[in-house]
Amino acid sequence: MGVCVRDPAPSPDGSAVGPYPQKGRGTVDVFLSQVFTGLSAGGVLLLIAIGLTLTFGQMGVINMAHGEFIMAGAYTAYVINSVLGNAELGLLVALPVGFVVGGLLGVLLEAGVIRWMYHRPLDTLLVTYGVGLVLQQVARDIFGAPAKEVPSPSWLSGSVPVLGYDFPLARLFLLVLSLVCLLGVVAVLKYTALGRQVRATVSNRDLAETVGVSTRRTDRITFFLGSGLAGIAGVALTLLGSTGPTIGSSYIVEAFLVVVVGGIGQLKGTVIAAFAIGLTQSFLEYATSGSIAKVLVFLAIVVFLQARPQGIFAVRTRSLA
Amino acid sequence: MNPRTPRLIGGMLSAVVLSSALAGCGAKAGETSEAAESCVKTDGDSIKVGFLNSLSGTMAISETTVFKSLSMAAEEINADGGVLGKQLEIVSEDGQSEPTVFAEKATKLIDQDCVAAVFGGWTSSSRKAMLPVFEGKNSLLFYPVQYEGLEASRNIFYTGATTNQQIIPGLDYLKDEKGIKSIFLVGSDYVFPRTANAIIQAYAAEHGIEVLGEEYQPLGSTNFGTVVDKVKKAGADAVFNTLNGDSNVAFFKEYKGKGLTAESMPVVSVSIAEEEVPGVGVDNLVGQYTAWNYYQTIETPTNEAFVSAFKEANGAKSVTSDPMEAAYTSLYLWKGMVEKAESFATDDVIDAAEGVTFDAPEGSVTVNGENHHIAKTALIGEIRPDGLIETVWSSDEPIEPDPFLETYPWWEGE
Numbered sequence: 008m009g010v011c012v013r014d015p016a017p018s019p020d021g022s023a024v025g026p027y028p029q030k031g032r033g034t035v036d037v038f039l040s041q042v043f044t045g046l047s048a049g050g051v052l053l054l055i056a057i058g059l060t061l062t063f064g065q066m067g068v069i070n071m072a073h074g075e076f077i078m079a080g081a082y083t084a085y086v087i088n089s090v091l092g093n094a095e096l097g098l099l100v101a102l103p104v105g106f107v108v109g110g111l112l113g114v115l116l117e118a119g120v121i122r123w124m125y126h127r128p129l130d131t132l133l134v135t136y137g138v139g140l141v142l143q144q145v146a147r148d149i150f151g152a153p154a155k156e157v158p159s160p161s162w163l164s165g166s167v168p169v170l171g172y173d174f175p176l177a178r179l180f181l182l183v184l185s186l187v188c189l190l191g192v193v194a195v196l197k198y199t200a201l202g203r204q205v206r207a208t209v210s211n212r213d214l215a216e217t218v219g220v221s222t223r224r225t226d227r228i229t230f231f232l233g234s235g236l237a238g239i240a241g242v243a244l245t246l247l248g249s250t251g252p253t254i255g256s257s258y259i260v261e262a263f264l265v266v267v268v269g270g271i272g273q274l275k276g277t278v279i280a281a282f283a284i285g286l287t288q289s290f291l292e293y294a295t296s297g298s299i300a301k302v303l304v305f306l307a308i309v310v311f312l313q314a315r316p317q318g319i320f321a322v323r324t325r326s327l328a
Numbered sequence: 329m330n331p332r333t334p335r336l337i338g339g340m341l342s343a344v345v346l347s348s349a350l351a352g353c354g355a356k357a358g359e360t361s362e363a364a365e366s367c368v369k370t371d372g373d374s375i376k377v378g379f380l381n382s383l384s385g386t387m388a389i390s391e392t393t394v395f396k397s398l399s400m401a402a403e404e405i406n407a408d409g410g411v412l413g414k415q416l417e418i419v420s421e422d423g424q425s426e427p428t429v430f431a432e433k434a435t436k437l438i439d440q441d442c443v444a445a446v447f448g449g450w451t452s453s454s455r456k457a458m459l460p461v462f463e464g465k466n467s468l469l470f471y472p473v474q475y476e477g478l479e480a481s482r483n484i485f486y487t488g489a490t491t492n493q494q495i496i497p498g499l500d501y502l503k504d505e506k507g508i509k510s511i512f513l514v515g516s517d518y519v520f521p522r523t524a525n526a527i528i529q530a531y532a533a534e535h536g537i538e539v540l541g542e543e544y545q546p547l548g549s550t551n552f553g554t555v556v557d558k559v560k561k562a563g564a565d566a567v568f569n570t571l572n573g574d575s576n577v578a579f580f581k582e583y584k585g586k587g588l589t590a591e592s593m594p595v596v597s598v599s600i601a602e603e604e605v606p607g608v609g610v611d612n613l614v615g616q617y618t619a620w621n622y623y624q625t626i627e628t629p630t631n632e633a634f635v636s637a638f639k640e641a642n643g644a645k646s647v648t649s650d651p652m653e654a655a656y657t658s659l660y661l662w663k664g665m666v667e668k669a670e671s672f673a674t675d676d677v678i679d680a681a682e683g684v685t686f687d688a689p690e691g692s693v694t695v696n697g698e699n700h701h702i703a704k705t706a707l708i709g710e711i712r713p714d715g716l717i718e719t720v721w722s723s724d725e726p727i728e729p730d731p732f733l734e735t736y737p738w739w740e741g742e
Contacts, residue, residue, distance in 0.1 A: 037561070044553035153389045154574055156609040159581075166587055173560075175585030178553070248550040249577040249607055257548060292554040297545040298517050 040172045041289045047174075049285025050182035054243060055258050056265040056277050057188050058236030061229055062113070063263070064272030065209050068121055069132040073262070074255025075142035076112050076234045080105035080241020081250040082146060085155045094158040101242045102184075109238020110231040112142075117230040122223075143252045154249035163246065177246040184243055188236055193274060195232070205229055209272060264308055270318030279319055284308075366466070367442040370672050374410075374417040377402075377662075378437035380448035380458075385425025390651070391450045393603060394472055395420070397652040398447050400641055401659040411663045412670065419443055427457035434461045434469070444672045445470060445662050447655065452476060452519055459484065466674050470662060472655035474598070474620070476523035477731040480699040482678065487658040487693075488651060489621050490701050490731040495524055497706030498568070498596050498619035499531050501721050506594065508565035510538040514555060514579065517544040521570035524598070527739065528568055534738035540564045545571070550578035556586050559593070569597040576600060580612035590615030596708070601649035605715045613711045621704040622653040622690035623717045631689035647716070648689075657688040661695060661702070693726065701729030 084101040166173040196202035207215040269276030291300035381391040421433040445468040462483040474489040515521025540562035596617045669680035682697025703726035709717035733739035
């Protein structure tokens with residue numbers, strides 16, 4: 008019943024449209040591709056959870072506005088791309104700027120709200136949730152409700168073959184970026200004076216105070232770092248999807264799960280949990296479907312936390328309380 | 329009005345919705361309630377009509393554009409002398425992206441503002457929530473968005489496409505022009521994609537097309553690694569995409585990232601129109617296909633006038649899309665029905681509906697008096713580098729609406 012007005016790609020024999028990817032690959036290939044998909048999903052989770060491990064894990068603050076710091080990072084990438092008009096450079100400039108933007112927002116939140124309620128975690132949850140909603144509305148007023156597209160640099164488009172599997176460059180970049188951020192945080196915590204002060208504060212705030220650690224200053228810098236990492240995550244997420252006011256809130260629940268499953272305040276636990284959840288999700292999704300896999304992953308987390316409420320690793324605190 | 333009335337109505341609505349859902353047919357629901365006496369005032373110089381769109385909340389992005397094109401149509405009609413010599417007086421209400429609010433505001437428009445007809449709604453859930461209100465009060469709703477079909481109400485006129493005017497032509501195009509033998513279905517996990525895919529499965533079974541997979545992700549999900557892997561591994565000849573909203577961005581970025589292109593494996597989308605293209609990123613979409621009944625690029629004098637008037641009112645960068653055009657058209661169709669009936673009364677308008685036509689921007693459209701949908705020409709379009717969509721195929725003539733797919737023997741209903 009149709010009449011063809013213009014056929015952009017006439018097929019020679021009229022039967023098929025073009026060259027197709029390999030059909031019916033073996034189970035080893037399926038296994039490999041799901042491993043890669045799982046690793047890249049885990050990398051995204053890790054990238055989002057690293058900052059949360061610092062603010063939630065180390066500081067004990069349930070910061071629901073963390074997702075909106077991610078959003079701030081994503082919009083930073085959008086603004087920088089619009090100003091520069093150059094997608095190739097945009098991402099590289101946006102990463103450090105996003106870090107600073109996220110970090111400053113974190114410091115503002117810490118100084119303005121959180122420092123009054125360090126021993127009232129439920130209050131921090133409610134207040135930061137409210138702050139998050141305010142930030143979402145601010146973004147909507149500034150940038151408008153429709154999602155913004157941040158163009159990806161051309162050096163991240165396409166994919167690289169890894170063991171016969173096409174690994175999208177953008178996802179590979181995210182994976183590497185999350186590992187770099189992780190190493191950065193580990194280095195700061197392990198080898199710097201600040202890191203020693205943070206660890207001392209976490210172990211026993213009062214005792215740290217007595218030996219001359221300014222816990223106020225430590226809190227503030229830790230918040231800057233953790234929120235800055237959220238900003239970096241936001242910049243990176245523009246490679247995967249569009250940028251809208253709710254971009255952060257769609258990831259925040261999973262990020263909290265990663266931190267809790269890993270063991271609150273335990274970086275290595277966060278790493279294991281992020282990749283375990285990513286891989287489980289990817290294999291279950293292959294075997295079932297997206298929605299069912301999500302339910303199964305959440306169920307598995309519930310069962311795991313029943314058996315091990317403290318997460319994969321437990322915090323060793325020297326607090327007397 | 330008694331402050332408890334909306335709640336009472338809400339309760340009645342849910343009961344009606346529930347019973348109609350159990351009966352498996354929404355069309356008969358209103359017959360039980362007695363038609364209230366209409367309070368529409370027809371003795372003055374003006375006549376009230378209601379616009380009910382989400383001007384706030386998650387759907388505001390889309391529905392605000394519909395509100396703008398409805399307003400434009402109203403201004404044009406008023407400048408041209410109105411309807412039956414009466415100027416249109418617009419009462420606008422915000423549905424707030426909440427189906428319950430849509431039902432409440434529809435009640436308010438009919439009972440308090442005494443409007444002759446209401447124009448609006450977008451999501452199927454908002455329409456389903458309003459349906460019993462319009463049937464119970466015997467008033468008129470004009471609904472402008474393509475939807476999953478399988479519905480016909482005496483009190484609703486559907487000016488967007490039903491499935492046999494969008495999805496089935498999309499499949500016909502893939503089968504006849506692209507020669508596809510296999511297809512992969514990707515959609516968001518809610519009512520429209522599930523219904524659409526059930527229809528596609530039945531079509532495929534009848535026409536010897538192999539369905540190599542059917543994958544859903546929750547609405548708003550951006551996690552498409554595994555889905556695209558499955559699509560790629562299946563090696564289907566084409567993908568039929570019923571994803572909605574932000575998921576499209578993540579899907580097409582992943583699609584491109586894994587080396588799939590419009591040449592190697594074309595995607596036909598039914599929810600990406602001109603407004604959505606920049607959000608998804610033109611680079612990710614160039615060369616891919618969409619199925620609709622209207623594109624901004626249609627070269628007819630009517631459409632050129634429509635596009636330039638819209639740009640003049642809303643800025644040179646604004647674009648026009650299928651639902652906007654269908655909304656614009658709906659106001660003119662109502663005008664045509666009223667003038668044919670020489671009356672604003674609901675029953676007279678419905679009786680006059682059959683055969684009313686309008687030279688719309690998409691081409692000539694005609695109302696089907698039996699199922700209250702309109703005959704529309706199906707268009708397959710290709711997304712151009714400038715973000716607009718170009719027609720690459722069109723049905724010879726307007727396709728008669730068949731919301732329950734009764735003329736398609738392979739569809740036995742659900």
